[in-house]
Amino acid sequence: MDLSYDSIESDADxxxxxxxxxxxVRRERGVSVRFDLVDWEVSHRAKRRAAAVKRPKLDGxxxxxxxxxxxxxxxxxxPLRCTVSLTREAFETFDRDEWESTLRHxxxxxxxxxxxxxxxxxxxxxxxAAHLDTDVHCPAFSDPKYVLTCGDCGDLVARRYRDCKLVDERESYRSNCCGASLELT
Structure with a gap:
């Protein structure tokens, strides 16, 4: 790798x-991936995902x-091509270990x-994921616009980054922990 992690400035970097x-990672950990079939991009809009693999849906x-x-x-x-979409804000928020874990995910x-x-x-x-020492879910890197909690115990039920049915109709939903109504905090 010619470019050092600390010198990343542009999306191209x-x-x-x-x-x-x-x-x-492919070479050292035996990951079976053909990079000639992978495109790369950087998102400046994503708020919930640190990265994503975009691919066509295939029936069956x-x-x-x-x-x-x-x-x-x-x-x-x-295989058809897929695209790894990297989220710039996640990269800027995470430390190197978290970013590397995101890439392994x-x-x-x-x-x-x-x-x-x-x-x-x-x-x-x-x-x-366990074999590659990565998590099933990446850590949050931005604050949600809406946080829904259990009306009884206060446990977190959901984070939402935009208005949705769960936010709008929260009084008709119940928490899994206590069966109580949801509160917007």
Missing amino acids: LIEWSRAYCRT AIVGEPFDWESLDGSDGR ELVHVEQYQRDGTTDHGPAFRER
């Missing part, structure tokens, strides 16, 4: 460093069952997608 780090794709890529019309048997998604045609956070993901 962020992509270059992140891509190089992911290639190192199930995590844990290798996808028959040749079954797609015009396919040469290679996304590598699990790319690996699942390229093999199975889909990805999720189910048991196979959790097992692979």
